[in-house]
Amino acid sequence: MRRAIRLTLLTALLGMALTTVPAHAGQVDVKITNVTHGIYFTPLLVSAHAPATHLFEAGSPASANLQAMAEGGDISGLTADLGGADMDTEANPAGGLLAPGASTTANLDTTATGNTHLSIVAMLLPTNDGFVGMDALSIPTAPGTYTFYLNAYDAGTEANNELINGGGAPGVLGIPAAPGGDGGTGGTGVASSDSNTTIHIHRGVLGDTNSTGGASDLDSRIHRWLDPIAKVVLTVQ
């Protein structure tokens, strides 16, 4: 008798579990705010995908397409890796750079795909190969609003020499640009190599206060940051 009651209870609980946990989230709005003081995000890639997919993972080497994004802001390769822009993969929701303090929203719909995990990447300017990243977050399934904060990563593919010379192609040393118009010139270079060539959480930039010399073309009063660098608000419908 007791065993029968236990079995009934167990069945009832399992049945409840099966009927009350939705498989995926459906419509998900992803609002991204650049919460840095002086760092720009290049075009963002925002995608819901299968659990095993990773655009990047800390401790692993960067893919060639991740490198192209981190060194030059080119998200075309990573977008193709995800099967192209579609209902739940949005490329460049801000229509260009996302300035410090600015926000943009990607409206993803996972209804057709059933995708459950969310990734976000964009290069940081002015850096050599820094990027903002969310790595395969399990999207909450219950309707509601959820807030997350993201860290800055280093792709580990280019030495952080902190020299603004227009170098944005993969393998070309240097920083493409300082969009705020607040970069310097004439630096001698900070790091000459990357001691950690896997993707890792960025150690930050050094910068200096000499706009026409010193080691770095970055301004230590403007271009430094502390994690986190982005605020993400998910609205699950």
Added chain:
Amino acid sequence: MLIDFMRERLGYVLFLAGAVLLAGCGSGSDRVVATYAVTVTNAGANQPLSPPVVVIHREGYDGWTAGVSASTGLEKLAEGGDAADFIAEANLNGNVETAKIGSGVVAPGGSTIIQLSAPYSSDVRFTVASMLVNTNDAFTGVNGVVIAGLGINEAATFYARVYDAGTEINLETAATVPGPAGGGEGFNAARNDYGFVSIHGGMVTGDDGLTTSALNETHRFVGPVAKITVVRVS
């Protein structure tokens, strides 16, 4: 916020797990044993991590508390990477189930897996601690996070920031930094810093003007330095 979400999600799983456990009880005193695999990835730039310690425990054990003086065990871990006393202190606490150290130093970009088994309870927590060896007394880890809601094969991931043990002044000199950047002294029983655990303010280094520092800009950090994933294996 990630942790908040995981807690929320785990809380739901916990409810189900607890309910099923109740339904399965009645036959005797057998306690369910849970096995956890904890992966510590060194996600920092250039700070090797001392062999990490993982403690499985309940409420009532704190490896450290921000604003409070470090134990001698934590001081030894944070100044010299020696975890023996930290583990001994944990094992003296009645709320600790088990404590285990990793197999070696975790280099930047590297990982180690520490597997532990402990009786399951609805209050199972875990704590992880490891020294950043190219510092005076910096350590990283997670502090008493509830993992009771993890179902079998479920994982939770945490990005661990850096704490200052507050037991040794941050001179950054070769003589006081025990890691490869300094080769100096590890633990010293003298306490000459502010005397309480805090979140670390970061390294200055010679590249930013501290001429007596043995460190360079690659040893800095501005956020988390470790990715810690716990999976309930069984």
